[in-house]
Amino acid sequence: MYLGIDIGTSELKALIVDTEGNIVASGHAALSVQRPHPHWAEQDPERWWQACNEVVAGLRQQAPDAWRAVRAIGLSGQMHGAVLLDKQGEVLRPCILWNDTRSAPQCAALSRAHPEMVQISGNLIMPGFTAPKLRWVAEQEPALFRRIDKVLLPKDYLRWRLTGRFVSDPSDAAGTLWLDVATRDWSDTLLAISGLTRDRMPTLVEGSAVSATLQASLASQWGLSSSVIVAGGGGDNAASAVGVGAVQPGDAFISLGTSGVIFVVNDRWQADPQSGVHAFCHALPGRWHQMSVMLSAASGLRWLCNLLSISENQLLAEMADLSEEQRRGAPLFLPYLSGERTPHNDPDASGAFFNLRHETPRALLGYAVLEGVVFGLADGFSVLSHAQQITQCSLTGGGARSTLWAQLIADVLQRTIITHPASASGALGAARLAWLADGGDESRVCLKPPVQARYHPSAARGEWLQQRLQVFRTLYLQQQQARALLP
Secondary structure (H helix, E strand, O other), rough: EEEEEEEEEOEEEEEEEEOOEEEEEEEEEEEEOEEOOOOEEEEEHHHHHHHHHHHHHHHHHHHHHHOOOEEEEEEEEEEOOOEEEEEOOOOOOEEEEEOOOHHHHHHHHHHOOOHHHHHHOOOOOOOOHHHHHHHHHHHHHHHHHHHHOOEEEEHHHHHHHHHHOOOEOOHHHHOOOOEOOOOEOHHHHHHHOOOOOOHHOOOOOOOOEEEOOOHHHHHHOOOOOOOOOOEEOOHHHHHHHHHOOOOOOOOOOEEEEEEEEEEEEEEEOOOHHHOOOOOOOOOOOOOEEEEEOOOOOOHHHHHHHHHHHOHHHHHHHHHHOOOOOHHHHHHHHHEEEOOOOOOEEOOOOOEEOOOOOOOOOEEEEEEEHHHHHHHHHHHHHHHHHHHHOOOOEEEHHHHHHOHHHHHEEEEEEEEEEEEOOOOOOHHHHHHHHHHOOOOOOOHOOOOOOOOEEEEEEOOHHHHHHHHHHHHHHHHHHHHHHHHHHHO
């Protein structure tokens, strides 16, 4: 049995798979994001550990025999977060998350002074990445910065609590701007720019390799063997790719979680930083990937539902009753509630509705949000170097539960979209990485999960959606101009 744990932004998920790849138990615990100031997004790492123990207790109760048979644990998690520890292992401040954009000024300063950051990392300097966060801490909290002994990513903080070891993997580390992505190793040059050295960083192992063993005291407390190993694991999207079997060059998937991601597997490092495309390591050895990232996807729908005091399921049901004629006249929505990455690299971009009327029902607002997110994905898709070679994509994340959203993606991208059972997630990928670390064969472990549904593109719907996409793009450019006029 293999346990996969995934620290998301809105929840921590975990599941157990058997040696046939079947999921025998699963659970989750809710997480919340704190936003004490504009552009800030933080979480308390202690809450991750509490959530982990809550989910573990549920799994033990749900499947006691399977739990006792767990041989290895895999970890996955939201990328880029800065967890700062002192020499006693105490957390110095709340974790600054991937969707926190406070470090935009630091990004601009680093870009001017250190072009080698882009050359070595292969990625633009964006507020979401870890390095500019540390520059912000050095400038705004200098006394705290001087106390930093270790910088960890979210999943690796959890690993430290599990094993007492400071270890990461190349797929997660690639999102820090401190990794030489081509060689899959820390860059001393990049670390020095941030006032750091290797001894402040975790050691690196591949995602499918053994990183450590479970601490004996914790193993006893959890009712597990002290020989349980912990795999290197992966960043959330790389782990999700393993979960959907996107492990060979040309494989692709789209994730509709809090953020929106298009992920394409490569057999070599292919950087294209000026397009805003991320070029990172995969969680498996000898593979890399390109990725377009938009910062608000399913979180945009969640925001609207909270604003309207309606459940997502109810709003989706109301959207399903809309006619095609109503959808063609829907408002347009710019989904940039947290700024944007690919392709704009614009931390100041903001959300907006256009063409509202007295008679606009809330269902059309919901449809506009879904459509706006898909248009944002289309912008990212347009700058991926392998986009024309992609004929179909798997769709994962919470948004994949919406048939309307899946069909919209197919129609806008003019590609076949495939959905899988809800279990195809970062937690499943983490469990598979644990299985590989325990000696599993990749060809058997990393199978593509069963197909739940296929959504084929409609050329007719695609034509009028392309017209709306062009207006969407114009609105973004006009918003840029209008923002420049604000005091």
